Amino acid sequence: MKFDNHTLILLRRSPLFRALEPSQFNALVDTARLYTLNEGELLFRQGDPLNEVFVNIKGFVKLFRLTPNGDEKVVDIIVPGSSFAEAVLFMGGRQYPVHAVALKPATVVGINAVQYEQMLRSSVDVCFGMMGLMSRRMHWLLNEVDRLTLHNATFRLVIWLLEARCSDPTCNRIALDVPKHVVASRLSIKPETFSRILKRLANHQLISVNDQHIDLLDVAMLEEMIRVEL
Amino acid sequence: MKFDNHTLILLRRSPLFRALEPSQFNALVDTARLYTLNEGELLFRQGDPLNEVFVNIKGFVKLFRLTPNGDEKVVDIIVPGSSFAEAVLFMGGRQYPVHAVALKPATVVGINAVQYEQMLRSSVDVCFGMMGLMSRRMHWLLNEVDRLTLHNATFRLVIWLLEARCSDPTCNRIALDVPKHVVASRLSIKPETFSRILKRLANHQLISVNDQHIDLLDVAMLEEMIRVEL
DNA sequence: GGCCTTAGTTGATCTGGGTCAAGGTGCTCA
DNA sequence: TGAGCACCTTGACCCAGATCAACTAAGGCC
Known part of the structure; x- marks a missing residue:
């Protein structure tokens, strides 16, 4: 094999x-x-x-x-x-x-x-499988454009936090398996700004950060933030 | 019929x-x-x-x-x-x-x-026709993301000028058939900024603007601008 | 004609996030 | 074990573009 x-x-x-x-x-x-x-x-x-x-x-x-x-x-x-x-x-x-x-x-x-x-x-x-896949990717790209133009850096980061946690919904931990600066670039944020936003969220008791992972301490509040536009 | x-x-x-x-x-x-x-x-x-x-x-x-x-x-x-x-x-x-x-x-x-x-x-x-179409759209969306994140407002506007002129390549006129503020939003630029950038380009003799259309006076220079990153 | 309303311009000012610079912290590799 | 390096953080400062505000101009419509 x-x-x-x-x-x-x-x-x-x-x-x-x-x-x-x-x-x-x-x-x-x-x-x-x-x-x-x-x-x-x-x-x-x-x-x-x-x-x-x-x-x-x-x-x-x-x-x-x-x-x-x-x-x-x-x-x-x-x-x-x-x-x-x-x-x-x-x-x-x-x-x-x-x-x-x-x-x-x-x-x-x-x-x-x-x-x-x-x-x-x-x-x-x-073909239909492929078209479904392509359609989902397009929708994702459209959301990217939307987020880059209508939302600010904190909003994008919070969205990412909520979407990136391990699929299990009871799990509120995000493993940092890729360098932070790569995630930052993915979100179109500079590393310095990324670091500052994480710190601010941690100061507000919304998350806690260490080298291996980020824990979401207050998912409801984070969801509220993106609902009411930061 | x-x-x-x-x-x-x-x-x-x-x-x-x-x-x-x-x-x-x-x-x-x-x-x-x-x-x-x-x-x-x-x-x-x-x-x-x-x-x-x-x-x-x-x-x-x-x-x-x-x-x-x-x-x-x-x-x-x-x-x-x-x-x-x-x-x-x-x-x-x-x-x-x-x-x-x-x-x-x-x-x-x-x-x-x-x-x-x-x-x-x-x-x-x-199906293949549809997949070709979707693929082109995805590529376009990817370019949008690229332009929003890696390029500034002037760059985006100049790209738009060069791409929007009537398909005929000898024609250097862009018809303003939609309100300027709509074009501005398409380019993720505020109307005020859009206006200022047009004025700056006009001052540099690169374009001329009136109510119905924009004329490109120096296509070579505009292309140079986007090649060397503004 | 007069009077809204919408689009666009221009100036003054503000600000989110970028840039620059200076450490800190841990890894790898000799 | 320590030099070098990559990553991250933090502070100070800056700037492109947003925001706010005032004004002009061009329809539509009674």
Whole structure:
């Protein structure tokens, strides 16, 4: 077996593959490549021609853009189980629109793009899975635009706190598995400002922060903050 | 004939319909509805359940979001020939993610969503057309995020100037068919600032502004501005 | 004609968040 | 074990763009 069981389960669960026949799934997995990335290692560069679509298995991958003068904006942080770069398949030019590097040692599966496109061509159901995925991503991007323009830094940070806590809703802890400055960039906040806002929230007894995690002490109040617009 | 020839041509050219068989196209058009909107009239509200996908025929439609306290962000200005709300089809919930109102007296065709989905189910080619469209929209949204976070107001305005001029590349005139404050909101700039930046560019002999249009006097210089980061 | 109302401009002033600078703290690697 | 480095924090200051306010100009409409 090319991949371990855990990897196969994550792949099978991905919205990319959910609608595939087992035989199709196996065919894709057969030609898939496993990438083992060191911390900071580049997976692809913005502008590179696309020939694979990726699913993250372990670690974190940051997708980001750069200005000519080196400023960086982290567009997304990819967690295990999530796919990325799928939507690029359908764009003229087929170039990755962002850079991708591993934030921690990471393992990522690369799916052959041409072959995946053939699978899509073979089944409307698979297409619908893809369209659902793309639609959710668009909605997410729209929310990003909304938050960047209509809301301030504190608001964005609080939203992130509420959305990032471990899926279990009784759990009010956010693990800081990626450096704070990366989260800051994801939220379009400078590290200094990020640090100050966290401190202010902690002073108000809303959260408590340490090196490994952030605890939400007063979820109701945090939710109120974003409801009434800070 | 339900729609005039001009309308049918615009519909047929839309990426939504390009891959449809003539019979499918006709079936959709048969059940489509024509909306004649007055200036300021609402087409749909954010949160409304989706039952139609739209193609703008005449006039301009603004898509926007509101904060609880009434601040508005114009997400997009839809020009004749463009479709909107297609991607919502594939989202759980199926609610419009933005408000839509006419900026001028406008005519818009509403396509039955359920019926359109059936057409998609019947043909992978039509699905690929849709995925191409969605992919382009996502890329556009990603660029929006990029511009909002990595670039300043002047940069965004200049980009808009260069992209908004009449498709003819020898034409260096931008028609101001929508109020300036709407364009400003589209660019996430306040009207006062928008006005000041235009004035500054005009003082530098880069553009000239009057009530109906903006002329680009020095395209090369404007392009240089966005290349070297203002 | 007179009178709202809406859009736009311009000036004066304010401020959220960025920038710059100076430590602190812990990791890695020799 | 300590030099080097990356990350984070904190303070002082700054600035692009927002806000506030006053004014002009151009419709629509009785």
